[in-house]
Amino acid sequence: MNETARVQKDFTNAPLCLSGKGVTKIFGFGDKKTVAVDHVDFAFHEGEFVSIVGESGSGKTTLSKMLLGLSNATEGEIYFQGKLRDISSGHKKKEYWKGIQAIFQDPFSSFNTFQKIDTVLLDCINMRGGKGLSKQEKFDLMSEACHFVNLEFKELTNKYPFELSGGQMQRLMIARIFLLKPKILLADEPTSMVDACSRATILDMLLNLRDETGMTVIFITHDIGLAYYISDSVYIMEHGRFVEYGKADEVILHPQAAYTKRLISDVPKIHEEWDLSTVDLKADA
Amino acid sequence: MGKVMLEVRNLKTKYVTRFHEDVYAVDGVSFAIEEGKSLGIAGESGCGKSTLALSMMGYYFPPLHYMSGDIIIDGQNISGMDPDTVRKTILGSEIAYIPQAAMNALNPTQKIIRFLEDVIHAHDPKKSKKEIREMAEARFAEVGLPLEALDKHAVELSGGMKQRTVIAVSTILNPKVLIADEPSSALDVTSQKLVIKMMRELMEKGHVKSMLFITHELPLLYNVTDDIMVMYAGQIVEKGSAKEMVFDPVHPYSHGLMGSILVPEEGTRGHKLAAIPGAPPNLKRPPDGCRFAERCKYATADCRYTSIPEKPFGDGRMYRCVKSLDELKEVYSHE
Numbered sequence: 001m002n003e004t005a006r007v008q009k010d011f012t013n014a015p016l017c018l019s020g021k022g023v024t025k026i027f028g029f030g031d032k033k034t035v036a037v038d039h040v041d042f043a044f045h046e047g048e049f050v051s052i053v054g055e056s057g058s059g060k061t062t063l064s065k066m067l068l069g070l071s072n073a074t075e076g077e078i079y080f081q082g083k084l085r086d087i088s089s090g091h092k093k094k095e096y097w098k099g100i101q102a103i104f105q106d107p108f109s110s111f112n113t114f115q116k117i118d119t120v121l122l123d124c125i126n127m128r129g130g131k132g133l134s135k136q137e138k139f140d141l142m143s144e145a146c147h148f149v150n151l152e153f154k155e156l157t158n159k160y161p162f163e164l165s166g167g168q169m170q171r172l173m174i175a176r177i178f179l180l181k182p183k184i185l186l187a188d189e190p191t192s193m194v195d196a197c198s199r200a201t202i203l204d205m206l207l208n209l210r211d212e213t214g215m216t217v218i219f220i221t222h223d224i225g226l227a228y229y230i231s232d233s234v235y236i237m238e239h240g241r242f243v244e245y246g247k248a249d250e251v252i253l254h255p256q257a258a259y260t261k262r263l264i265s266d267v268p269k270i271h272e273e274w275d276l277s278t279v280d281l282k283a284d285a
Numbered sequence: 286m287g288k289v290m291l292e293v294r295n296l297k298t299k300y301v302t303r304f305h306e307d308v309y310a311v312d313g314v315s316f317a318i319e320e321g322k323s324l325g326i327a328g329e330s331g332c333g334k335s336t337l338a339l340s341m342m343g344y345y346f347p348p349l350h351y352m353s354g355d356i357i358i359d360g361q362n363i364s365g366m367d368p369d370t371v372r373k374t375i376l377g378s379e380i381a382y383i384p385q386a387a388m389n390a391l392n393p394t395q396k397i398i399r400f401l402e403d404v405i406h407a408h409d410p411k412k413s414k415k416e417i418r419e420m421a422e423a424r425f426a427e428v429g430l431p432l433e434a435l436d437k438h439a440v441e442l443s444g445g446m447k448q449r450t451v452i453a454v455s456t457i458l459n460p461k462v463l464i465a466d467e468p469s470s471a472l473d474v475t476s477q478k479l480v481i482k483m484m485r486e487l488m489e490k491g492h493v494k495s496m497l498f499i500t501h502e503l504p505l506l507y508n509v510t511d512d513i514m515v516m517y518a519g520q521i522v523e524k525g526s527a528k529e530m531v532f533d534p535v536h537p538y539s540h541g542l543m544g545s546i547l548v549p550e551e552g553t554r555g556h557k558l559a560a561i562p563g564a565p566p567n568l569k570r571p572p573d574g575c576r577f578a579e580r581c582k583y584a585t586a587d588c589r590y591t592s593i594p595e596k597p598f599g600d601g602r603m604y605r606c607v608k609s610l611d612e613l614k615e616v617y618s619h620e
Contacts, residue, residue, distance in 0.1 A: 055473045056444070150562060165564070166330070195501040197329040200545040200560035222473045225504075225547040229554055252549050266474040267504070269548045270531055274508040279482045280429075 011232055014045035016082060017216040018067065018100075018184055023076035025062050025240075036062040038240035039076070044184075044216050049207070051219045051227035051248070053263070054237035060220045063237075064188050067218065069096055081183070098127070101182040105189040107169035111161035117172065118157055121145065124179040145175040149205055167198035174205050184216045185209075191226065203230055224263050228252045236260050287319035288359075290495040291341075291380075291462045296354035296364075298340040301347070308568045310336040312519035313354075318462070323488065323496040325510035325527070327503060327542060331565050333519040334499045335385065338464045341497075342380055343371045359461050377404050381460035381493075385467045387451040391439035398435045400454045408458060420457065427490070428453055428483050445476025449483055456487055461494045463487075470500065481509055503546050507531045515539040518565050518576040521595070525602040535604045535613055538577045575607060583608070583616050 025037040037059045044050050054060050065071045067078065069087040078085045080099060087093045104110050111120065121142045130138065139153075146153040149171040161169055170190055177185055187206065191199040207230065210217050221227055227234055228248055235245040236259065244257040255261045268274045294315050300308040310333045318324050326334050336349070343363040345351050356364045358379050363371060376382075384390050391400065401421045405412050422432055430446070430453060439447060448468060456463060465484065469477035487493045498510050506513055506527065513530040515523045515538065523536040534540045544559025563580040566572055575581070578588040588607050597603045598610060606613065 055475060195330045196503065196545045197501070197542065197561055199547075200558040201562075204558055204560055223547070224474070225549045225553075228549040229547050229558070248554070253551055263474060264549050266478050267549055268502075268508040269550055270504050270507050270546065271548075271550055276478065276482050276485065279478050 009047075009232065011045040011048040014047060016079070017044050017046045017048075018078070018080055018218075019043040020067075020078045021076055023063070023066060023078060024074050025059075025066060025071070026074045036240055037066070037073075040237075040240070040242050042235065042242070042245075044218060046183075046216055047210070047214045048233060049210055049217045049219065049231045050233050050235065051221060051231035052235045052237055053221055053224050053227045055222060055263070058237045059240040060222075060237055061188060062240075064102075064186055064218070064220055068100060068102055068186055069093055098180075099182055100184040100186060101177055101180055102186040102188060103170070103173045103177065103190045105192055107166050107173060107193065108162075110173060111169065113160065113162060115161075116157075117159050117161060118142070120161070120172070120176065121179060124176050128180060141179065145178045146172075148178050148209075149175045150201070151175065167194045167201070170194060170198070170202055171205065174202070174209065178209060181213050182215060184218065186218045186220070188220045189222070192221070192223075199226075206230070223267075224252065225267055236263070287321055289317050289357075290320050290322075290359055291497070292317040292355070292357040293341060294355040294357070296337075296340060296356065297352040298336065298345075299350050299352055300336075301350055306569050309571055310349075310519055310568060311340050312568075312571065314516075314519075314521055316514060316521065316524065318495045318497065320494050321488070322512070323498055323510040325498045325500070325506040325513040326516055327501060327506055327513060327539075328516035329501060329542075329565070332516050333568075334516055335466055336519075337516070338382065338466050338497070338499055341462075341464065342382055343375060344368055373407060376407075377455070377460065378408055378458040379460060380462045380464065381455040381458075383452055383455055383463070383465045383468050385470070387448045387468065388444060388471060390451055391447060393439050396436055396438060397450055397454070401435075401457055404454060404457055424453055424457055424492075428486060443476075445472055445479055448472060448476070448480050452480070452483060452487075456493055459492045463493045463496045464499070465496065466499045467501075468498075469505070470502070477505075481505075485509075503531065503543065504548050515542060518571065519568055520576060520605065521603070522577065522606075523602075523604045525599075529599075529602065535602075535610060536577075536606050537581050537583055537613070540617065575605075583613075 020040065020042050022039045022041065023037060024039050027034045027036055052060055066073050085096065087096050122138065125138055125141055143153040146156065151168065151171055191202055206217060219231060231248050233246060234248050234251045235242050236251065236257065238259045243259050244251055251260065252264065255264060265275065296311055296314045298311045300310055302308060314337060328334050339349060341356055343356055343366055354364060355362055363375055398418065398421060402417050405417050421435055425432055425435065430449060434442060434450060442450060469480050472480065488496060498506065500506055510527055513525065513527050514521050517538050523539045530539065531543060534543045541559050541561040561580055566576055566579060572578065574589040574591055575593050578584040593605050593607055595603050595605050
């Protein structure tokens, strides 16, 4: 293995990029009330790689939708770059989305089926104020973006997204982010639908992208091994609350909360024995 | 040496596309599983893992076609059998299959008990409903599934529960070979552990004689199976015991694959993930030489044009590369 150990940076003094206070989301009313996200506080710094880890149904995706401004918080405030976020009108939302972009779990449904790949990438250039550029300049930008994600732009022109494989689509999604250069990238389980080999490629690209542009990456995942590898700080989520958070090394190697301990013990490992005896088949019933 | 439960000899199958082009998805695969043992198959998307699983059931439907080779289950050769006979006498009782999308494998309009009735009636039409219910209740209690689940519809069960129900249904007739095609890929770690524990228990109690486990998650394979094979572009490139494969891979492809392991253990954070660039070759026109040559860091002109035989070494291990063991060790040590 090529030993190029990553430098562990300290982000505690970096300026805040996105933070929240008492953010809550409640679905339903009265007896059928479900608290999906329960008064969570968070502070994501500029240039930080943050992971939010939790099982299915712990409220990760609900939180990410609120961060993206796709759904409104029932309670609580979200601050973007120190100022209270305002997404009350469509125009303001569009302004906000220049600062935050997302990659989703399912690459197959992230693209407009009727748009060619050229159009997808051209849209990104136009959004960044590149409308006045010449054809050649636009072409160069698109080639550069594709080159960054190991794709060949010449092979992609005049193709539709469904002609690509899942891994290629996910990489094209990253090419979009490369062109848009947002302040924050929210990645909602981008690697759960690709195999281990493409996963390594995609994670590498995300890390490079972060280093190159200095954006904040919020990575949502249920794979704690992946979170440990990739992130600077980790938030562990259980039933809509953060039960533990801090630097990746501290949280994962010396977990305090019982839930974190259980999550870590449930992951199959290669240097330690995987303890199956603690599993009670009937407990789930 | 235990009794050989499943033996596959030089199996070749192909897909025929709409334009009558042949895609050679499984190209000369041979292996054997002994009684009480489990074998894992690793490899990236599109390398033929799932096709191999489908081919092994002896139940072919277009676009998948059988070409040549033998599939021997406990002494009985099922290749070339009439599909209807296969369905009635082999599937379920000799060889059982857990599909990748087990979540969608259950018909939403029927109760769970109906699936069990279906499976049992296909083999023994005379069994009464009462007998079937007794059988089902005994098995469900044994594997820790709630008995109420029998009278529920699939939508009422959670993802992990659905997956375990599918396993219980497909192993009700005590198959000799169980093929599990990525049974836990869509589950979170806790449900995954339950599924694995249940499969282990079925093996320990002798309800399932041997198991073939397909996944791309190597840490999982290491913990579940006795032996691991690595597949690439329709061929097996390396075979060995789980421990040898994870800590001492020989073939450049398995070497790369082992570099993509992610586990929450101390010291794994520093090293760089070894991603293998490029994509698998087009199997409509498989390369003459080594199939991995295009993406291999250590490829030479030799690799591309000479076909490479399987090279056995050590204790039942095998690899498929032009280079000798010492040469490979030499190149890895320079990294």
